[in-house]
Amino acid sequence: MKITPNYSAHDWHELTFETEDDWLRAIDIFVERIKERFLNPIEKIEKCEYAGFAVLALDCLLIEMLQQFRKGLIKTPSGQSKDFFVDFLTQTSFGEFFDKRQATLFYRQIRCGILHQAEIRGSSKILIEEEIPLVKYDDQERGLLVNRRLFHKQLLSEFNNYVSKLSDSSNTQLRNRFRRKMKMICKTACEIV
Numbered sequence: 391m392k393i394t395p396n397y398s399a400h401d402w403h404e405l406t407f408e409t410e411d412d413w414l415r416a417i418d419i420f421v422e423r424i425k426e427r428f429l430n431p432i433e434k435i436e437k438c439e440y441a442g443f444a445v446l447a448l449d450c451l452l453i454e455m456l457q458q459f460r461k462g463l464i465k466t467p468s469g470q471s472k473d474f475f476v477d478f479l480t481q482t483s484f485g486e487f488f489d490k491r492q493a494t495l496f497y498r499q500i501r502c503g504i505l506h507q508a509e510i511r512g513s514s515k516i517l518i519e520e521e522i523p524l525v526k527y528d529d530q531e532r533g534l535l536v537n538r539r540l541f542h543k544q545l546l547s548e549f550n551n552y553v554s555k556l557s558d559s560s561n562t563q564l565r566n567r568f569r570r571k572m573k574m575i576c577k578t579a580c581e582i583v
Contacts, residue, residue: 391576393419393423393575393576394419394422394423394426395422395426396422397419397422397423399576401415401419402416402419402572402576403576407569410559413556413559413565414557416568416569416572417553417556417557419572420553420556420568420572421553423575424452424549428448428449428451428452429546429549431448432445432448432449432542436538436539436542439518442516442517442518442538443504443508443509443516445538445542446500446504446516446536446538446541446542447504447505449538449541449542449545450475450500450501450504450505451505452545452549453474453475453478453479453501453545454466454471454474454475456478456548456549456552457474457475457477457478458474458571459552459567459568459571460478460552460564460567461567462566462567462568462570462571463570463571464570464571464574471497471501472494472497472498475493475496475497475501476490476493476494476497479492479493479496479497480493482548482551483544483547483548483551484544484545484548487523487524487525487544488525492525492527492534495512495514495533495534496514496525496534496536498511498512499511499512499513499514499533499534500514500516500534500536512532512533513528513530513532513533514528514533514534514535514536515528515533515534515535515536516536516538517535517536517537517538518537518538518539519537522535522537522540523537523540524536524537524540524541524544525537525541556568
């Protein structure tokens with residue numbers, strides 16, 4: 391089974407994780423997977439004026455998956471999607487832009503709206519104007535204005551930060567969580583912490 395264009399599950403199974411070279415190859419497999427499934431498609435469509443929904447839909451999928459990797463879980467536990475999003479948006483580099491209330495609004499009005507109804511809920515809006523910051527409350531603070539280009543740029547930065555941390559051999563807990571999630575992807579283990 392192919393897990394990226396250049397790697398199969400067999401390539402993953404061959405890794406012993408006893409050497410740093412194995413860890414770096416595992417990280418390469420992961421990076422290629424994320425680029426091919428999320429980042430490259432976004433790069434192709436993000437220049438389209440009306441691609442905001444598609445870009446943020448893929449970004450939301452990527453956020454949930456990255457949070458699963460960060461926590462070492464094979465899937466988001468039932469009923470915890472909101473907590474996953476709020477944690478990601480407030481405990482990563484996104485915390486510079488989101489407080490808990492804004493993160494909850496993003497989850498409810500944007501993430502759930504796009505993924506469940508294919509539309510934004512409430513008074514939130516996705517914009518691309520340069521003068522709009524990454525996120526801000528609308529005039530009545532009942533919704534968010536999200537600059538989808540800046541949002542995606544920040545998510546790309548957070549992804550690169552995660553990969554950088556994985557590349558540091560001293561981050562054993564992060565690496566073990568990463569390995570647990572990739573094992574599930576490769577169908578070699580189905581354990582939940």
